[in-house]
Amino acid sequence: MKMDLSPARGTRDLLPATVAVRDHVLARITEVYHRYGYQRIETPALENIERLTGGQGGENEKLIFKILRRGLAEIPENLDDLVDLGLRFDLTVPLTRFYGNNHAQLPVPFRSFQFGPVWRAERPQKGRYRQFVQCDIDLIGEESVLAEIELIEATTEALAAAGLPGVTVRLSDRRFLSALAESAGVAPEAQGGFFITLDKLDKIGWDGVRKELLGRGFTEDQVDGVQQAISTAQGLDPAKLADQLTDALPALPEDVAADLAATTGALAAIGDLAWEFDPTLVRGMGYYTGQIFELSHPGSASSVAGGGRYDQLIGRSLGKDVPACGFSIGFERIVDLLDNAPKNDALAVLHESDVPTAEVLAVARELRAGGRQVTTIRRRGKFGAQLGRLQEWGYTSFVHVKPGDITEVRPLAVRETS
Template structure:
C-alpha cells in the first residue's frame, strides 16, 4: 500500500521562500528585543501534565496533546491516568517553571525572550494550526507599570521593524473586570465563567453573551448592568479615563485606575514618535486564567484576529517558587505576522553557474572569492537551455550570476536585466 506523504493534519511543510520570510521576521524581532535587553532562553517542548492542567491555561487546557506514560502493563480506570507529560500549549507556563528553578542565577529584573513551537489540538482551518510558533518577551521582577509600557513599546517597534507598522493597542485590566463583575453582583466563584463568556463578545455579540451568561446563572438585570457599564467606557480619552472608570465602577480601587492612566500616558507619548493608535477596551478579557492585572492586545487592519497579546501575571510564578513574583509578558502571533507579509526583502544572492568540464577546485575558488565579500553564494551546474535556467534561478530568489567556463570566468550579471538574457 502506498504511504500517505502529506504532513499530519493541522501541520504543514514550509518551502524555502516561506522560511525566508519567517527568518526575516524573526531576525528583525530578535534585533529589536535584544536592544531592549531581553535575553534568549529555551525550555523543553514537554512539561509535566499536572503543571499544564493546573487551571491557569483557560480553554487551552482542553487542547493539550498528552503523552502516554512509559512502562504501562495494564490500562488504569481513567484515560487521563495514562498521561504524565504533555506538549506545551504556550511559552508562559514553561517560563514560570524555568524561573522557579533558575532565579538565583538570573538578574533582577529578568528580561526573557523566547521563540519556539507550541501545540494545541485545534480544529485545523485557515490561520489555525496544531503546531505553530510563538515569540514571547517577559519582564519578571518589575512591579510597576514600567513593565507594561516597555513591553508594548518594544513589541510595537519589533513589529514595525519586521514590516508590520500601524498597529492599534487595546488595553484593559483584569482587576477592572473583577470590580465590574462585583458591581453587577456576580459571585466570585462565578467570575471565571463570566470572563470566559465576555471574551466571546467580538464573535457572538451581546445577544450571544447574554444567552450564555444567563445559562451560567447570571440574572438578566446583572447582564444589563455589565453591558451599560462597558458601553459607557468605550472610546474614552486619556484625560477622562480615571474619572469615568470610577464613575462606571465605584468599587474600582484607586491604584487600578492610576496604573491604567500611567500606561495610557506612556502610550500617548509613544504615539508622538511613531505610527501608533491605542484605546482602552473594556471588553478585552484574554482567555488565560493566570492574568492578575493589565492585559493588552495589538490589532492590525490586515488581520481579523489580534497579532499580539499579553498581560500581567503576578501570582503564576509563585506556584513554582513558593512566593509570588511580579511578572508581565507579551506574545507575538508569529504565524499571523508572517501571513501579513507577501515576501521577505530580496537578499543579494549569487549563483556560480559552472559548465560540466570546470574542475571543482576552480568552481570553489570563484565562490570563495565572492563569499569573502560577505555575499551569499551557491555553486550550480549549467544544464539545459541557458535562458530557461536563468529564469529558474530568478524564480528561486537569486539576484545575479557568474558564468564559469573552463579557464574563463565571465563578469557578474544581474538576473532579470537585459544583459543576462
C-alpha cells in the same frame, strides 16, 4: 501501495521562500528585543501534565496534546490516569517553571525572550494550526507599570522593524473587569468562567455571549449589568481616563485607576503610537492579574500580539508571588501579513560541467569573502529557463563559469540565450 506524504493534519511543511520570510521577521524582532535588554532562553516542549492543567490556561487546557506513560503492567479504566506529560500550549506556563527553577542564577529584574513551537489540538482551518510558533518577551521582577509600557513600546517597535507598522494598542485591566463583574453581582469565584465567555465577544457578539452566559447559569440581570457597564466605559477621553473610570465604576480601586492613568500617559508620549482603552478586551488566560493589552492591525481580523500582567503565576512554582508581565507575538499572523520574501544578495555560481571543481569552488570562495550568500549550481538545460528557475528559488544575481572564462556578477532580471 503508495505512502501518503502529506504532513499530519493541522501541520504543514515550509518551503525555502516561506522560511526566508520567517527568518527575516525573527531577525528583526530579535534585534529590537536585544536592544531593550531581553535575553533569549529555551524551555522544553514537554511539561508535566499537572502544570499544564493547573486551571490557568483557560480554554487552551482543553486543547492539550497528552503523552501516555510507558511500561504499565495494566491499562487503567480512566485513560487520563495514563497521562503524565503534555506538549506545551504556550510559552508562559513553561517560563514560570523555568524561573522558579533558575531564579537564583538570573538578574533582577529578568528580561526573557523566547521563540519556539507550541501545540494545541485545534480544529484545523485557515490561519489556525495544531503546531505553530510563538514569540514572547516577559519582564519578571518589575512591579510598576514600567513593565507594561516597555513591553508595548518594544513590541510595536519590533513589528515595525519586521515590516508591520500601523498597529493599534488596545488596553484594559483584569482588576477593572473584576470590579465591573462584581458590581453586576458576579461572585469572584464565578468570574473565571464569566470572563472565558466574555472573551468571545469579538467572535460571537453580545447575542452569542448572552446566550452562553445564561447557559452557564448567570442571570439576565448580571449579563445586562456587565453589558451596560462596558458600554458606559467605551469611548472615554484618554486624557481623563482615571477620573472617568472611577465615575463610571465607583467600586474601582484607586490604585487600578492610577496605574491605568500612568500607562496611558506614557503611551501618549510615544511618538505616533495609536492606542485606545477597550473595556471589552478580556484575554482568555486565567492567570492574568492586572493590565492586559493586544495589538490590532487593519490587515488582520484577529489581534497580532497580546499579553498582560500575571503576578501570581510564578508563585505556584516558587512558593511566593513575583511580579511579572509578558507579551506574545502572533508570529504566524505576522508572517501571513507580509507578502514577499525579503530581498537579499543571493548569488548563484552557475558552472559548466567541464569546469574543474577546484576552480568552481575558488570562484565561490572569493565571492563569499565579500559577505554574499553564494551557491554553486551546475548548468543544465536551456540557459534562459534555468535563470528563470533561479529567480523563482530566490536568487538575485549570478556568475556564469565556463572553461577559462568567468562572467561578471549579473542581476537575474537579465535573460540570456547563450
